[in-house]
Amino acid sequence: MSIENNLYEKSIKILTDLIGFKTVSGQDNSELISYCEKILNGIGATTFKVFDDDNKRVNLFGTLKAKKTNGKKPIILSGHTDVVPVSKGWSSDPFVATIKGDKLYGRGSCDMKGFIACTLAYAPIFKDSDLDRDIHFCYTFDEETACIGAPLLIKELKKRDIKDGICIIGEPTNMKIIDAHKGMNEYTVHFGGLAGHSSKPHLGVSAVEYASRYVNKLLEIRESLKQRGPKDCIFDPPHSTLSVGGIKGGIAHNVIADKCSVEWETRPVVKKDADFVTQEIDKYANEILLPEMKKVFPNSFIKKEVIGEVIGFDRLDQSEACEFVSSITGDNSRQVVSFGTEAGLFQEVGISTVVCGPGSIEQAHKIDEFIELNELKKCLKFLEGVKNKSIN
The missing domain is CATH 3.30.70.360 (Alpha-Beta Plaits)
Structure with a gap:
């Protein structure tokens, strides 16, 4: 099996597991976080967690350190772990991943466990590469309920002097660049x-x-x-x-x-x-x-x-994050959306941020939510580009 096919199959396996965790906003997401942390720790990444007041909902931040440093800004691959509640009418169990044709169905498949799965599947490739910049993995809780989790994590990042970098938030955009949204x-x-x-x-x-x-x-x-x-x-x-x-x-x-x-x-x-x-x-x-x-x-x-x-995510004339993504995808276009993300929170503390991830927002929050399997392949290809720009 080729490396590409192996990564693709691995991302599907991880996404299947992630969907099985019923991480509806406001509920305990610790089991999913432990699953992600085990994968990251297993390849040598250092991690820390930031909890809510009840120690049930958790943010996770992991780091693969550069083997050498050339002054390149670290990359933050960020996604939220929570999903919206499930309505009646699903044609299959929403918390059991189901593949039909070229689509994978399940709550959170599109928004946004598909991106998280790809980052975890690709993490060992980052580990085995001659990195000249740090790669961070950022997984938050309760984004769907007014971004409750991310501010707690960002506060901790500031304490640890992690306040610079390029943040890629993998909300479903069909791998197109989003550089602004309302508050x-x-x-x-x-x-x-x-x-x-x-x-x-x-x-x-x-x-x-x-x-x-x-x-x-x-x-x-x-x-x-x-x-x-x-x-x-x-x-x-x-x-x-x-x-x-x-x-x-x-x-x-x-x-x-x-x-x-x-x-x-x-x-x-x-x-x-x-x-x-x-x-x-x-x-x-x-x-x-x-x-x-x-x-x-x-x-x-x-x-x-x-x-x-x-806060909203403001369009900037010069965006290092947008330019970084464009250099990988070859697409210089920028779009705006009306839905909210955690992007403005990272931007507010001086981290150059872009929203770009697999899947379509048209499928998010709906009955029979799905992600097209080709979107996972596109995301993995994109992460290959991130790796190529992060090695000597």
Whole structure:
């Protein structure tokens, strides 16, 4: 069997194993991390882990040290280990990899365990090469829920003085260069009122009704965002967006609801839009809604919970990471996306970053998620290029 075929078969085997770990966002991913760490330690890579407060969700960072150094920046191959929840309707078990024709099905196959599998399959080749730059492997938790894991890892990297390099985030882009995306801020707002009989609404404080007014204000702000879009905006749509994801509250038709929560997000194209949204909605909640609620029931409350505030990924005129990837793929084109990644977090600390990985985002988060097998081959070929630019 040729080296190429062996790597390809190995990547499928690893991807099959990775899919078998049910690493839905918010759940324990330690078994998957231990699996990845065993592979990296087995070839001599040094590793360290960064845990959440409960020591259940884990980030992993591994390093293959250069045998010689020629001043080249290290490469960081980064991917998130979590997947989104599974909906009903799958034609096969979502946590059992299934190959049909030229596609491999399974939750996370595309977003983004396919990339992680390729990096682990290729790691021994890096190890056996005459590296003149460090190769890092970075696997994070809970990217799908406002990038909760990566900031903890990046904080640790700064402590260890790992603050320079070229970071390649392997989100599914069909191996095309993505050099910008919007920010992503997620919130849950909790309303507390006073329960009572619906026949006397003036004696209670309906958390649901005040939450509804809050949502109406959000929709007004959303319309304002459309008018604030910067000139020649590179995104589609060409302005910051705002979306209400859910409203939960109330127990019966004839009971004044004393509790309600609203889940919403905004995706700003520039930071000042994020500030605008925060200022407008917080002012409305604190100066209009809450005083009205407290007139009837002084213990009423509106509490805004920050799920995550992830900065955007900004396009730069000069990007060492984009140029590095282009030199391997031969494709100088750059694209933008509306979905979020961890790229802006690495960019913020001065690490040149690019998003480029196997698979199509069109398959992510869907029933019967899949990755085309040829995409794995393309990714392995790309990693060969990374190796060639990392040896004497």
